[in-house]
Amino acid sequence: MPLATTRRSGLVDQVIDQMRSAITGGEWKVGERIPTEPELVAALGVGRNTVREAVRALSHAGLLEVRQGDGTFVRATSEFSGAVRRLAGAELRDVLQVRRILEVEGARMAAQNRTDADLAELDDLLGARDRSMAAQDFASGVDEDAAFHIAVVRCSHNPLLTELYQGLTEIVRASVASTVTAAPATAAIDHGGLLAAIRAGDTDKAAKEAGGFLDELIAQLDSAG
Structure with a gap:
């Protein structure tokens, strides 16, 4: 060591x-x-x-x-992430709400600030995620889905937002895994619209796409409860 x-x-x-x-x-x-x-x-x-x-x-x-x-x-990899993990056990809804706050603005800024290299990375990550989900390889799909969302926020090129969101790495992955495990149909959620909006530089559409699928997941949890 x-x-x-x-x-x-x-x-x-x-x-x-x-x-x-x-x-x-x-x-x-x-x-x-x-x-x-x-x-x-x-x-x-x-x-x-x-x-x-x-x-x-x-x-x-x-x-x-x-x-x-x-x-x-x-x-956990940070004090912040560790604190969130302690709070997140049975409160998946709370975690999704926090993700929504950060990811909506991250997507909005990503549409404005992304580079060609950023788009290539997002293409690769989303392609890998979609292939894994289609093959029902949910373990790989969860990792790739979380990596895609983290990359979207990173494409905002806002260092503070990126650092804050990366502190949630484990809990983002856990929330993706929880929703896929609880309702495998959610594995088929299409993030193509989000990527297309970021590529087009459409800030409002990117924000709407980022918040939309999380709203769907929150609504599913509310109806199940």
């Missing part, structure tokens, strides 16, 4: 920063178990208490989850 040995002051904060970097950088992936306490002690060159305090702090922030007798697992 490429974590530099720590011997300066503020050991706990330094260890927290290094462990957070391993999470946000993708070295430790969401759902995976992190190295054991003895392995972290050896890799970081610090004491057990320092490692335990760092793990405790990151668990409190929602990035890690300690499972007694099983180890410590990555729960």
